[in-house]
Amino acid sequence: MSRHVLDDRMIAGLHLVALRSNGHDHEVAHAHVAAQVGTIGALLDANYDGSMTLEELLSRGDLGIGTTDGLGGELLVVDGALYLADADGNISSPPKSATTPFAVVCPEEPFVQFPCHGDRGSIEAAIVEAGAGRSVLAVRIDGFFEVVSLRSVERQTKPYPPLAEAVAHQHTFSCEATEGTVVGFCFPDALAGIEVPGFHLHFLNEQHTRGGHVMEYVLREGVVQLTEVDDLHVELPSGVDLGTPGDGDRETIRSVEGGA
Numbered sequence: 386m387s388r389h390v391l392d393d394r395m396i397a398g399l400h401l402v403a404l405r406s407n408g409h410d411h412e413v414a415h416a417h418v419a420a421q422v423g424t425i426g427a428l429l430d431a432n433y434d435g436s437m438t439l440e441e442l443l444s445r446g447d448l449g450i451g452t453t454d455g456l457g458g459e460l461l462v463v464d465g466a467l468y469l470a471d472a473d474g475n476i477s478s479p480p481k482s483a484t485t486p487f488a489v490v491c492p493e494e495p496f497v498q499f500p501c502h503g504d505r506g507s508i509e510a511a512i513v514e515a516g517a518g519r520s521v522l523a524v525r526i527d528g529f530f531e532v533v534s535l536r537s538v539e540r541q542t543k544p545y546p547p548l549a550e551a552v553a554h555q556h557t558f559s560c561e562a563t564e565g566t567v568v569g570f571c572f573p574d575a576l577a578g579i580e581v582p583g584f585h586l587h588f589l590n591e592q593h594t595r596g597g598h599v600m601e602y603v604l605r606e607g608v609v610q611l612t613e614v615d616d617l618h619v620e621l622p623s624g625v626d627l628g629t630p631g632d633g634d635r636e637t638i639r640s641v642e643g644g645a
C-alpha cells in the first residue's frame with residue numbers, strides 16, 4: 386500500500402495534509418485528526434464516484450458526515466455506526482463495502498460540553514464562542530428539537546450533472562417535536578473549496594428512521610459537545626486535485642450546502 390503526500394502545510398492553524406493513496410489503506414484513527422475523502426470543490430464538479438469504502442472511513446473516526454457513491458444520500462457516522470438518509474429522508478444502514486466520494490470523520494473526543502437551546506443562529510454563535518481559537522470543530526448536538534428542516538438528494542446516474550443541478554432537485558422535509566442527534570463540522574473560511582466553510586451538519590432522529598442534511602433547526606433543550614480537530618488528512622481520489630484552499634466558490638457552496 387503506498388500513499389504519497391501531495392501537499393503538507395499549515396492553514397488557519399490547521400495542519401493540512403493532502404494524500405493520494407493506491408488501494409486500500411486501513412489507517413487507524415488518531416485523536417484530533419480528521420480524515421476527509423475528496424473535496425467539496427470536486428463534488429461541485431460532479432465527481433460522485435466513491436473512492437474509499439465506508440469500512441475504511443469508519444476506521445478513521447466514529448463521528449462524521451458525507452455522502453455515498455453517486456450522491457446516494459446524506460451520510461452520518463454517529464457513535465461509530467453508519468446511517469444513510471435517502472432522498473425522502475428515510476434512514477438505512479449502508480453496507481460497509483459501499484464507497485464514498487466525499488466524507489469527513491474524526492474520533493469524537495469532546496473538549497467541552499454545554500447545555501443549549503434556541504434556533505440555529507443562536508446555537509451556532511454559542512459554538513463559535515466555545516470553540517474560539519480552534520480552527521476546526523467537530524460538532525454533536527443531542528436533544529429535543531422543536532423542528533429540524535432537512536434536505537436530501539436523489540441518487541444520480543451518469544453522466545453526472547454538477548452538484549448545483551443535482552441539488553436543484555433536492556427533496557426538503559422536516560422532523561418536528563423529536564429527540565435526535567446532529568453531527569457535523571464547522572470549518573474555517575480559509576478552507577473554502579476543500580470543505581464547506583462554516584457549519585455543515587446532518588441530523589438523525591432518536592428512532593434512527595429519519596434524517597438528512599440540516600438547513601434550519603430549533604432546539605428546545607439539548608447538549609452540545611465539541612471536538613477539536615487540528616490535523617486534516619484529505620484523501621484525493623485519482624483525477625481530483627486539492628485546488629487552492631480558500632479559493633472555493635463560496636456562493637455556489639452556500640447555495641448547495643449552506644454553511645457560513
Ligand SMILES: [Zn+2]
Pocket residue numbers: 450459585586587598599
Ligand atoms: Zn450535507
